[in-house]
Amino acid sequence: xxxxxxxxxxxxxxxxxxxxxxxxxxxxxxxxxxxxxxxxxxxxxxxxxxxxxxxxxxxxxxxxxxxxxxxxxxxxxxxxxxxxxxxxxxxxxxxxxxxxxxxxxxxxxxxxxxxxxxxxxxxxxxxxxxxxxxxxxxxxxxxxxxxxxxxxxxxxxxxxxxxxxxxxxxxxxxxxxxxxxxxxxxxxxxxxxxxxxxxxxxxxxxxxxxxxxxxxxxxxxxxxxxxxxxxxxxxxxxxxxxxxxxxxxxxxxxxxxxxxxxxxxxxxxxxxxxxxxxxxxxxxxxxxxxxxxxxxxxxxxxxxxxxxxxxxxxxxxxxxxxxxxxxxxxxxxxxxxxxxxxxxxxxxxxxxxxxxxxxxxxxxxxxxxxxxxxxxxxxxxxxxxxxxxxxxxxxxxxxxxxxxxxxxxxx
Amino acid sequence: xxxxxxxxxxxxxxxxxxxxxxxxxxxxxxxxxxxxxxxxxxxxxxxxxxxxxxxxxxxxxxxxxxxxxxxxxxxxxxxxxxxxxxxxxxxxxxxxxxxxxxxxxxxxxxxxxxxxxxxxxxxxxxxxxxxxxxxxxxxxxxxxxxxxxxxxxxxxxxxxxxxxxxxxxxxxxxxxxxxxxxxxxxxxxxxxxxxxxxxxxxxxxxxxxxxxxxxxxxxxxxxxxxxxxxxxxxxxxxxxxxxxxxxxxxxxxxxxxxxxxxxxxxxxxxxxxxxxxxxxxxxxxxxxxxxxxxxxxxxxxxxxxxxxxxxxxxxxxxxxxxxxxxxxxxxxxxxxxxxxxxxxxxxxxxxxxxxxxxxxxxxxxxxxxxxxxxxxxxxxxxxxxxxxxxxxxxxxxxxxxxxxxxxxxxxxxxxxxxxxxx
Ligand SMILES: Cc1cc2nc3c(=O)[nH]c(=O)nc-3n(C[C@H](O)[C@H](O)[C@H](O)COP(=O)(O)OP(=O)(O)OC[C@H]3O[C@@H](n4cnc5c(N)ncnc54)[C@H](O)[C@@H]3O)c2cc1C
Numbered sequence: 103x104x105x106x107x108x109x110x111x112x113x114x115x116x117x118x119x120x121x122x123x124x125x126x127x128x129x130x131x132x133x134x135x136x137x138x139x140x141x142x143x144x145x146x147x148x149x150x151x152x153x154x155x156x157x158x159x160x161x162x163x164x165x166x167x168x169x170x171x172x173x174x175x176x177x178x179x180x181x182x183x184x185x186x187x188x189x190x191x192x193x194x195x196x197x198x199x200x201x202x203x204x205x206x207x208x209x210x211x212x213x214x215x216x217x218x219x220x221x222x223x224x225x226x227x228x229x230x231x232x233x234x235x236x237x238x239x240x241x242x243x244x245x246x247x248x249x250x251x252x253x254x255x256x257x258x259x260x261x262x263x264x265x266x267x268x269x270x271x272x273x274x275x276x277x278x279x280x281x282x283x284x285x286x287x288x289x290x291x292x293x294x295x296x297x298x299x300x301x302x303x304x305x306x307x308x309x310x311x312x313x314x315x316x317x318x319x320x321x322x323x324x325x326x327x328x329x330x331x332x333x334x335x336x337x338x339x340x341x342x343x344x345x346x347x348x349x350x351x352x353x354x355x356x357x358x359x360x361x362x363x364x365x366x367x368x369x370x371x372x373x374x375x376x377x378x379x380x381x382x383x384x385x386x387x388x389x390x391x392x393x394x395x396x397x398x399x400x401x402x403x404x405x406x407x408x409x410x411x412x413x414x415x416x417x418x419x420x421x422x423x424x425x426x427x428x429x430x431x432x433x434x435x436x437x438x439x440x441x442x443x444x445x446x447x448x449x450x451x452x453x454x455x456x457x458x459x460x461x462x463x464x465x466x467x468x469x470x471x472x473x474x475x476x477x478x479x480x481x482x483x484x485x486x487x488x489x490x491x492x493x494x495x496x497x498x499x500x501x502x503x504x505x506x507x508x509x510x511x512x513x
Numbered sequence: 514x515x516x517x518x519x520x521x522x523x524x525x526x527x528x529x530x531x532x533x534x535x536x537x538x539x540x541x542x543x544x545x546x547x548x549x550x551x552x553x554x555x556x557x558x559x560x561x562x563x564x565x566x567x568x569x570x571x572x573x574x575x576x577x578x579x580x581x582x583x584x585x586x587x588x589x590x591x592x593x594x595x596x597x598x599x600x601x602x603x604x605x606x607x608x609x610x611x612x613x614x615x616x617x618x619x620x621x622x623x624x625x626x627x628x629x630x631x632x633x634x635x636x637x638x639x640x641x642x643x644x645x646x647x648x649x650x651x652x653x654x655x656x657x658x659x660x661x662x663x664x665x666x667x668x669x670x671x672x673x674x675x676x677x678x679x680x681x682x683x684x685x686x687x688x689x690x691x692x693x694x695x696x697x698x699x700x701x702x703x704x705x706x707x708x709x710x711x712x713x714x715x716x717x718x719x720x721x722x723x724x725x726x727x728x729x730x731x732x733x734x735x736x737x738x739x740x741x742x743x744x745x746x747x748x749x750x751x752x753x754x755x756x757x758x759x760x761x762x763x764x765x766x767x768x769x770x771x772x773x774x775x776x777x778x779x780x781x782x783x784x785x786x787x788x789x790x791x792x793x794x795x796x797x798x799x800x801x802x803x804x805x806x807x808x809x810x811x812x813x814x815x816x817x818x819x820x821x822x823x824x825x826x827x828x829x830x831x832x833x834x835x836x837x838x839x840x841x842x843x844x845x846x847x848x849x850x851x852x853x854x855x856x857x858x859x860x861x862x863x864x865x866x867x868x869x870x871x872x873x874x875x876x877x878x879x880x881x882x883x884x885x886x887x888x889x890x891x892x893x894x895x896x897x898x899x900x901x902x903x904x905x906x907x908x909x910x911x912x913x914x915x916x917x918x919x920x921x922x923x924x925x926x927x928x929x930x931x932x933x934x935x
Contacts, residue, residue, distance in 0.1 A: 143744075247891065248812035248819055259815040281892050323551070323897035325906065332892075392667050392678040402919050458884060465909065469665065469917040470698050470753075473746050473910050480746035484906065487887070491895040496888050497824050498814070513824075 105382065106375050109415050111422045115429070116184050123161075124188040130156060131196035139197075139478065144328035154200055154329065157193060158238035163204050165233050167211035172225060173233030178215045180437075183428035186212075186361070187368040187421050194372025198485035199329025201372060205365025206241040206284055207232070210293055213358035214348060218431070219438070224348050228308060231291065240311075242282040242289035243362075244335075250279075255297035257304055259498070262297035264337050266305055273307055273347060275315075275340040283492055286333035287321040293348070295355060306348045306355060315340040325491075326484030357438035363450035364428055366489060367421040370453040373482045374414040374460055380479050381410060381464045384471070397467075406463055413460040417453045424449045444506040451499055454490040461486055515806075517609070517799040520836050523844045528595055531602040538606035541570055546610040551897050553611065557749035558742055560705075563614070564652075571621060572652040576603075580622055580629040581639060586647030591629030597785065597850035601792045601843060608796025612907045613748030615796060616914075617654070619789045620700040620751075624657040624710030626781055627727055627769035630859070633778055637766060638729065645707060656706040657782065658696040658756055665698065666916040668712060671779050672862060672927070673935055675720040681758065683713035683726050685765065690728055692736075692761040703742030703754035707732050710769060711758065712779075722776035727769040736761035747906030780860030783915065787868035788850050790911045791843035794879045797904045798836045804900050805832065805886050808893065819889075828885055835882045839875045846871050866928035873921040876912040883908070 113121075134153050142149040158164040167182065168174025177185060186208050194201035211232070214221045232239050249261025256262065264277035275296060282292060292309045309316065317336040324332060348354060385398035385407055398404050427434045427445055435441045461483040465472030472479050493499075501513035545566035556562045571577040580596075581587025590596045600619070608615035625642070628635035645653045659668045661681065667674045681694025692713060696702075699709065709730045716724040730737060740755035769775050809820035809829060819825050846868055849856040857864055887894035887901050895902050912918055927934040 248814055250811055250813065252813075252816075254813070256815065261813065283892075323554075325895040325897075325902040327895075388664070390664060390667060391670075392674040402922065406919075462880060462909070466912060466918050469913040470660070470910075473913060475744040475746070483909075484746065487884070487902075487905070488895040490888055491890065492892050493888075494891055495825075496885070497828050498822070501824065 105379065109375065109378075109411075109418045111418055112426070115422075115426065116188055117181070120185045120188045123185065124192050127157075127161065127189055127192035128195075130161065131192055135196040135200075140476065143475065144481065146328060146331060150197065150200065150329040153197070154203060154238045154240075157200060157204060158207065159236060163189060164207050164211075164239055166208065167215040168225060168229040168233055169215065169220075172229040174215070174229060178212075178217050178220070180216065180218070180429045180431055182212070182216075183361075183364055183425040184422075186364055187371070187425045190365050190368035191372040191375065191418075191421070194369030195376045196372075197329060198369050198373050198482065198489060199327040201365065201369035202284060202327055202330055202485075202489060203240060205362055205369060206243060207239065208365050209358050209362035210241050210291075212361040212437070213354060216357075216437070218436070219357065221348060223345055224308070227345060228291070231310075239291060240285045240289045241291050241293065242284045242286065243358075244280055244282050244292055244294040246295065247281055257295065257297075258502075262295060262304055264294050264296045265299060266294075266296035266307055267299040268344070271344045272341045273305070273344065275307065275309065275337045275342070277335075277337040280335040280337060282332065282335060284327070284330035284332060286335055287318055287331040292316075292335075293358070298350075303350050304355075305350050306358070307342060308346045308348055309337075309340060309342055313340055313342060324488060326481065326486075326488040352440075353436075353438035356440065356443035357436070360428060360437040360443050360446040363446040364421070364424050366493070367417075367424055367450050367453045369489065370450075370457040370486060371414075371418045371421040373486055374417050374457055377461055377464050377479065377482055378411065378414050380477065381407060381467060384468050403467055406467060410460050410463055410467075413456045417456050417460075420449045420453055440506060444502060447499055447502055450493060451496055454486060454493060455496065457486045458483075458490060517802060520799070520802075520833075520840055523841065523848070526598060526848055527602070527844075528598070530595070531599050534599060535602045535606055537574070538570075538603050541566070541574075542606055542610035545569055546607075546614065550611050550903070551900070553613070553749045554747070554897075554903070555749075557744065557752070560750075560752065563750045567614070567617070568652045570652075571618070572650045575647075575650075577621055577653055578647040580625050581643050581647050585639060585643035587643065591625075592631050592634065594851050594853075597788060597847040598844065600789070601847040604789055604792035605796035605799065605843075608793040609800040611750050612793040612797045612904065612911070613750035615793045616748065616789075616911075617701055617751045619786075619793075620657060621653070621655050623782065623786065624655045624708065624729075626785060627710060627775070627778060630778075630781060633770045633774060635770065638769070642708060642729070653707045654701040654705040655708045655710070656699040656701040656756075657710050657712075658699040658702070659712045660696060660698045662695060662697055666920040669779075669783065669916040670920055670923075671722070671725065671776055672924075675722060676714055676725040676776065677718055677720050679712060679714040679725065680717065681711060681713045682717055683715050683728055685715070686762075688765050689762045690726075690765060690767065692728060692730060692758045692763065694758050696756045696758075698743070698753045699756060700751050700753060702739050702756050703752035704739045705752050706739065706756075709737075709756065715772075723772035725776040725779070726772075727775040727779070728763060729767045729769065730758065730761055730763055734761050734763065746909065747903065748910050778860050780862065780865045783865045784859045784868045785850055786915045787865075787872035788843070788846040790872045790915070791839065791846055791875050793911060794875050794908060795836065795840045795843045797908050798832075798839065798879065798883070801883060801886065801901050801904050802832065802836060805829070805890070808890055808899065825889065828889060832882050832886050835878050839878065842871050842875060862924075863928055866924050869916075869921040870925045873912070873918050873925075876908070876918075879908055880912065
């Protein structure tokens with residue numbers, strides 16, 4: 103049995119094509135990324151960018167949801183949630199940053215092209231960017247963040263970073279020091295959750311990366327996710343056509359985020375599977391106590407290894423559980439419902455809290471080897487933590503949980 | 514506005530010297546380290562940015578002389594009973610800027626403890642090495658080389674493993690030791706170390722403590738090779754690498770104390786090292802407090818400063834509470850290291866176990882609470898410009914140096930429950 107199969111997942115729910123995709127991704131990332139990273143480390147140009155191209159264009163993750171008539175694979179039924187997990191688990195196992203980027207793309211595809219909520223006009227307008235190019239199309243989101251100024255319009259207590267004004271057939275967007283969720287330095291398409299002047303309901307507006315008035319700051323240094331070269335943005339009277347507004351109101355955003363969190367939960371599961379492989383090798387070979395005691399046979403370290411395996415198993419099940427929730431809207435509700443969004447938020451936070459903890463423990467067991475870049479473990483630790491930060495404050499997400507489960511109104 | 518100086522310190526035993534040193538170090542970090550530290554990670558190979566502040570502090574200010582007797586040009590702190598509380602103040606201040614730097618600083622003195630502390634002051638070796646530390650304005654880095662490829666913890670696990678795993682050998686040949694072996698990871702290596710205390714065995718596989726030897730080696734002796742610095746998750750200011758010893762010949766009297774005593778006093782290294790780790794944690798937390806305070810004042814949630822949300826306030830309170838508690842623990846450990854008359858000798862297994870207990874407790878607390886406040890800062894928590902992520906990366910290593918957490922647990926269980934732990 104393949105070691106990764108030791109961790110249970112609902113295999114019977116996956117289509118043969120999902121299993122094939124996962125198998126070919128496994129082979130690809132091992133050859134393209136894992137075999138090369140000792141030498142290339144986290145080099146963007148030489149390792150990460152070409153790998154993104156392979157995943158998004160050659161394997162075709164960026165065509166997955168779009169209709170066939172527009173050049174896509176039309177895998178846009180809710181069951182695609184399983185495909186997302188099967189695929190991004192493998193990508194996350196090699197590099198969470200790449201899975202993070204793919205999660206953005208897949209979430210946007212799902213939000214626009216899922217069969218039940220198919221947005222014809224938007225799909226026709228933007229799917230060519232995904233389906234016709236030979237380069238990966240990097241997608242990024244601009245979501246609410248803590249504001250620094252007074253009077254910034256809010257969504258759920260946080261400031262909307264960009265303001266939009268509709269005049270005739272165009273939207274005009276303005277915002278300074280805007281922090282995107284990923285790839286500010288490179289993204290080709292931004293999905294911006296904007297405050298709309300004079301109205302309460304925000305708008306989700308799609309902004310191409312090369313539109314006049316959109317400026318990018320210097321790439322800034324951060325803990326991890328080297329595949330996502332992030333930079334702050336400026337929007338100075340950025341104009342896009344009226345049709346660039348994909349939706350108004352929370353439902354669309356919930357749907358987008360539910361699918362986004364699915365991709366991120368899968369990436370966490372993948373990272374943990376990689377962690378397992380690393381600690382397994384260590385536990386099989388390291389000798390402690392000077393009497394030839396194999397590491398995994400020591401009661402104390404063996405117990406911690408057991409705990410690590412338990413947490414990996416749980417995160418994997420959680421990620422697949424979220425896939426099940428999204429795959430069965432009849433049973434659980436639509437991805438755009440508050441109920442499903444809350445479940446997705448719970449699962450993704452739990453996955454990252456557990457992933458951080460699990461990798462902490464794994465590092466502990468590997469001591470200096472866990473801290474050395476050579477052993478590859480520490481990059482998962484930095485990447486997982488970075489995703490967790492970008493997910494938003496857990497302390498405040500708890501209010502989202504309370505709002506749903508207790509009917510809390512004012513938090 | 515509250516500052517880091519509002520956190521409690523045990524004023525009963527903080528001497529004016531601590532405050533003086535503290536203010537010198539504070540000024541040094543503000544001017545020489547904090548403005549540059551965000552670029553330290555990329556400087557791990559060359560130390561272009563990291564070296565100048567070390568040179569100023571250790572060489573030009575002369576802090577590297579601290580342990581040497583006054584008549585040899587030092588400050589005579591080695592035989593004082595306020596060394597560790599003073600060290601705590603210094604360590605905290607440096608770690609506020611950079612805990613890797615604090616570690617590298619602390620390790621300059623660590624190998625010298627074998628020859629500077631009562632009752633085993635080795636005057637001849639102090640005289641031998643004094644010119645390297647006291648007769649120069651250049652920085653002299655020292656290293657304590659214990660860890661080997663097969664494992665570091667068990668070399669430090671002297672009580673149980675008794676040196677049986679040590680593979681670096683010292684063979685007597687006339688009036689010289691001939692040293693052969695391979696060490697990994699010592700702080701201040703990677704080409705920096707001028708002086709190394711090397712933990713060797715004089716009889717491979719032996720479980721007789723008399724065969725554990727600590728022998729000094731200078732980097733310019735034939736047969737010593739330092740490999741390039743490792744690339745690691747953090748702590749760029751602490752350079753680590755491989756060190757190979759190939760038929761390195763040193764005088765017999767370069768052995769630190771002597772058969773049986775090298776092993777016995779090894780406990781001092783553990784006690785003081787663990788105390789240092791707590792100081793680096795509390796110092797780091799001071800700076801996280803400063804940076805997070807700025808963040809929660811600047812950033813708004815529901816139209817008010819973030820800190821005004823009670824859920825956020827609860828987490829901030831947890832962080833401040835951790836600092837209060839960890840700092841008191843840390844100073845108490847320093848005091849316990851200073852006052853042998855009250856707490857017993859530094860090498861005593863009970864003291865070692867207590868220091869290990871306090872250290873792993875505080876690192877675990879740090880990791881948990883800092884991870885939570887880093888996440889509170891959302892995307893900016895992972896942003897180098899906000900410094901918290903650097904501290905989070907750096908301090909993780911403090912859980913794993915000097916024997917990882919499990920070794921701490923085992924030693925604590927051994928002492929408090931009289932478990933055999935064989
Ligand atoms: C930044 C940095 C600075 C360092 N500075 C120095 C230095 O100055 N000098 C130096 O010599 N080394 C130094 N080291 C190495 C460090 O001290 C060792 O990494 C540490 O002692 C652990 O050893 P190891 O990495 O070989 O892991 P191991 O000792 O192999 O430990 C691996 C795991 O096994 C567990 N384990 C080991 N033995 C036992 C046991 N008997 N019972 C139960 N569990 C056990 C450990 O807890 C750990 O979880 C440094 C390392 C780093 C990263």
